[in-house]
Amino acid sequence: MSSATGGTVRTGVTTSAAPLTANPPGQRTVLGRDAPLRLASGATIGPFNVAWQTYGTLDATRSNAILVCHALTGDQFAAEPHPVTGRPGWWDLAIGPGRPIDTDRYFVICANVLGGCMGTTGPREIDPAIGEPYGLTFPVITIGDMVAAQKLLIDALGIERLFCVLGGSMGAMQVLEWAARYPERVFAACAIAGAARHSAQNIAFHEVGRQAIMADPDWCAGEYFRHGKRPARGLAVARMAAHITYLSDRALHRKFGRSLQDRQAVTFGFDADFQVESYLRHQGSTFVERFDANSYLYITRAMDYFDLAQDRGDGVLANAFKASPVRFCVVSFTSDWLFPTVESRTIVHALNAAAAAVSFVEIETDAGHDAFLLDEPEFFRVLSGFLGGAAELAGIARRTVA
């Protein structure tokens, strides 16, 4: 037998074991100093840090604040270059002067979630009690815990009522939790590409990601920091699997199809022959440079545990929104199969049953779940329109045209 392939094998994903950048720049507030925060698990945490960024100016009556809640792998650098990657903020398209979330009119706050890895206390941060990272001694947290931590931040900023809480994906889970938990502290709420509970399929995808991380020997049972290692390969695989779920079959076909990467014919090997393979490997290897593997475990777990009907409605979602004064906007995308429209409809039906004010829009797009991060003109019109209408009701001053 002769072989045309030879023995060369490149596994493709190049990863580095270098530690993540510690202490990213930006605002940081110590919370829970007087009384620790009691978590859903029963554990307590405090004092702890919340890292946050803002865009725009808080008005004199502190009435124009929008809290933007980030998704699983997002962070507080929503509308400015990312301090680690140097790339534009994850929602740079949506937040800024004259943009849908108009920083000439609104004051935007974005905080890294509890359990995150960009400055808010999470498994990679130093536990002051022992002088080394928490790792898996960090308590398992929930979406409710993330929101409780954000609420302490909003208290600390002296904001009585948020004009709007707004977010996509896991951000939408936080939006719903905010509205259910602190309805008097929220004027409007916009839940984009979200769900009121994590589906079995989504738990399954998260479990694959966690298993990929835990299967990496460099994970060291969660104590990689103690051994100067990082489970970069496992985290890259987790990211690659997840990334497919953020797109759509059609978007992948449109972007890549079966096009080959820098070659005229397949190589009969395991190198990245197809552009889509090369793209995916790139997604994996860049992600590990900015994200902590244990944070990935904790945040996916928080999403898995999210079940608003059970947690705040005795099994009936409408109960979670009983007598809610909050004005809701729910948005879904036709090609989103991770958080499909049926999940948004479930939220809308519950809000209707609770006689809450809600508008619902399903945006036609082939971009999949990631559509909320992209330049989707119809979506931006909905976002801008909802905020503008609510701002009129709330009496927030119009943007001053220079």
Place this chain on the structure above:
Amino acid sequence: MSSATGGTVRTGVTTSAAPLTANPPGQRTVLGRDAPLRLASGATIGPFNVAWQTYGTLDATRSNAILVCHALTGDQFAAEPHPVTGRPGWWDLAIGPGRPIDTDRYFVICANVLGGCMGTTGPREIDPAIGEPYGLTFPVITIGDMVAAQKLLIDALGIERLFCVLGGSMGAMQVLEWAARYPERVFAACAIAGAARHSAQNIAFHEVGRQAIMADPDWCAGEYFRHGKRPARGLAVARMAAHITYLSDRALHRKFGRSLQDRQAVTFGFDADFQVESYLRHQGSTFVERFDANSYLYITRAMDYFDLAQDRGDGVLANAFKASPVRFCVVSFTSDWLFPTVESRTIVHALNAAAAAVSFVEIETDAGHDAFLLDEPEFFRVLSGFLGGAAELAGIARRTVA
């Protein structure tokens, strides 16, 4: 801070590094002894083994043979207990006396694909030239190569014309390749839950699986057999990711929903709280006991490379079936998102354009891609009806009622 979780972490997937069972029982034929088989890559292979099983009796005119082509992780033990797992054959529900593929009437042949790991030559088999497994020196193969090997087996069995070639998923790819490559050797062809080319999304999912295997240090750049190791954790992760794609959101919701595994409440840890997690871990750990990681790389690659229009039609799929005498049946399932109905429709349109005889049925089910392996009464009626009608045309004797 106090933690309710403690430090115990179970990664869940228990895997063994024990070698796979070598030399499974059953028929084996040495092929390519006189002239080696030339592969699509340009490499040659021969002599090589094909391992196969049969069910039913070949009639006197050798006219009642059905070749069943297996899917990615299938093998030749289609309708009998699996020699490694002891579980029923993967298509036990469909093949047997009085079943849709009626072994009282038809003679069923199922052969392990080239590159497989159940006795047909593949990366885990011993290369006689060096006395140890091929590993990555095994040439990268294509669906066309698998079919060319099967055709040598059919020649060796003295079967002039197969009554039917039949298969689901990767099996359907082989069916289409058979019909396009050897139309005079096939009377009827049934392609179930298949496609005429692998989509970008499917290549992406395969790439995740391969990266999971290659990220496992026990893979040892493909030479794990030399080190007494097996990349069981990586292969288990690959299987878990793939397994989700074989089901559907709705099926997972129906089967598991958010039900907890043997507990009343979540544990605030990373153990398998949810039934769907436990199920997925089980899928991963049982798979690695019967499958070779390098075979997984080779067979996924063969699927990625499959593009019948390009390979056999100069870019036009209908050309691959020009003047085909074969009677086709194409079947898809409504909830199959891995090989969605649109892929089957593409095949049907090409067959129509080629003026070939084709019937097409889309089966309503929530079972996802795996529906072809399950007890789906409407699907079984279609299968049995198509085979019965074609058998009448082919003059195959009816089942003798005892």
